[in-house]
Amino acid sequence: MDKEDRLPQNPKEGILFLLIISIISVNTIAPIIMEMEQGFSISNYLETLKIVPFLWVIVVLLVRLVAEPLVHKMMPIFVGKTDGFNARILLNTLLNVTILSILLTIIGTWVGMKQISLEPFQTFFHSWFRNFGIAFWIELLIAQPIARFAMKKLHARQGRKVEAVN
Numbered sequence: 001m002d003k004e005d006r007l008p009q010n011p012k013e014g015i016l017f018l019l020i021i022s023i024i025s026v027n028t029i030a031p032i033i034m035e036m037e038q039g040f041s042i043s044n045y046l047e048t049l050k051i052v053p054f055l056w057v058i059v060v061l062l063v064r065l066v067a068e069p070l071v072h073k074m075m076p077i078f079v080g081k082t083d084g085f086n087a088r089i090l091l092n093t094l095l096n097v098t099i100l101s102i103l104l105t106i107i108g109t110w111v112g113m114k115q116i117s118l119e120p121f122q123t124f125f126h127s128w129f130r131n132f133g134i135a136f137w138i139e140l141l142i143a144q145p146i147a148r149f150a151m152k153k154l155h156a157r158q159g160r161k162v163e164a165v166n
Contacts, residue, residue, distance in 0.1 A: 020150055063100065
């Protein structure tokens with residue numbers, strides 16, 4: 001998968017890929033979860049928008065410092081040499097969303113409440129299953145495909161530039 005044109009090929013592209021996914025995810029997943037918790041209203045949505053920048057920073061840090069290293073260690077356990085691109089992407093998404101949804105079910109509650117409490121632990125299983133489901137489907141159907149499409153277009157443009165030079 002190293003030369004897969006739907007994935008980043010260097011650190012700069014990796015940052016772009018992460019930015020696309022994280023911005024889409026935080027701006028869709030957080031509002032949906034908050035609206036399901038507190039009810040669907042404009043005022044609740046506007047309240048959610050106030051915490052989105054903080055959640056975005058937390059998500060990016062958790063992805064880079066926790067999820068990526070753990071998923072990188074776990075992938076070889078589950079992936080075979082003959083597994084294709086889609087199988088690897090699905091497993092990667094499943095592992096990332098599982099790790100991040102566990103952490104963000106707790107941390108996101110603290111950020112939303114603007115205080116550290118035991119509440120996210122007391123309601124963890126009820127909240128986590130819902131949060132995982134929302135995050136998994138948004139990642140699988142919206143955020144990841146858009147980011148992979150952007151990488152494919154970027155690599156196609158780079159390929160056309162190389163051909164034009166030759």
